[in-house]
Amino acid sequence: MSLAPHARRLGLGLVLAGLVSLSVFTPAFAQDTASSSEAPAVVEVAAVDPAAAERGFKVWRGSDCAGCHGWSGNGEKIGENPKGPNLRVLEYDADILKEIIMCGRPSTFMAFHDERAYVDDRCYGMVFADLGNTAPPKGKPMTDSQADDIVAFIIQDLYGKPERPSLEECQRYYGKKPVCNMYAE
Numbered sequence: 001m002s003l004a005p006h007a008r009r010l011g012l013g014l015v016l017a018g019l020v021s022l023s024v025f026t027p028a029f030a031q032d033t034a035s036s037s038e039a040p041a042v043v044e045v046a047a048v049d050p051a052a053a054e055r056g057f058k059v060w061r062g063s064d065c066a067g068c069h070g071w072s073g074n075g076e077k078i079g080e081n082p083k084g085p086n087l088r089v090l091e092y093d094a095d096i097l098k099e100i101i102m103c104g105r106p107s108t109f110m111a112f113h114d115e116r117a118y119v120d121d122r123c124y125g126m127v128f129a130d131l132g133n134t135a136p137p138k139g140k141p142m143t144d145s146q147a148d149d150i151v152a153f154i155i156q157d158l159y160g161k162p163e164r165p166s167l168e169e170c171q172r173y174y175g176k177k178p179v180c181n182m183y184a185e
């Protein structure tokens, strides 16, 4: 019954001596952390394949994430959906991201996207009978490789980006539409 993602959330003394991390910080983000007086967050993230991230962007756009997390992942939900947190903050490595996406978060609105989640015990060792009314909502199902791709997209294209998205990001998501004019400088 343990909820690993909560316990393994960053900020719980993850800056351990000897922890090897491969950083994917963008220069802007690196500058940010360098100028901060707090120790920079250390999270182990594998190098991302740009082709996987590109596929993952399409999975992101075709799935349900934007409703709750905003099209840019910054937490500005769309319409009547529950609000999800800003995903542009570097918080989890690839394995944990994938687990959260596939299994959702029991007791919250974070939806699961693995069709077999809680049917067998692949998610946190639990099935629906264990969860009762704490089961998370069912999201649009995705395959294992789509989950890997969306994780690559989050790490490459969301992590470390400012909360306010750029015009370029908006046009990537929506095309060159008037809705993006508000992001022009």
Ligand code: HEC
Residues within 6 Å of the ligand: 063, 064, 065, 066, 067, 068, 069, 081, 082, 083, 084, 085, 086, 087, 091, 097, 100, 101, 105, 108, 109, 110, 111, 113, 137, 139, 150
């Ligand atoms: C129905 C609303 C909803 C949908 C759909 C949804 N999420 Fe979430 N998501 C949430 C909420 C709410 C949380 C915070 C859960 C908590 O309190 O622990 C969350 C948490 C997360 C987290 C952990 C972030 C953190 O700061 O702890 C990730 C990563 C994430 N979602 C990714 C996704 C992706 C990718 C998709 C689409 C495949 C998606 N979510 C779809 C509502 C949603």
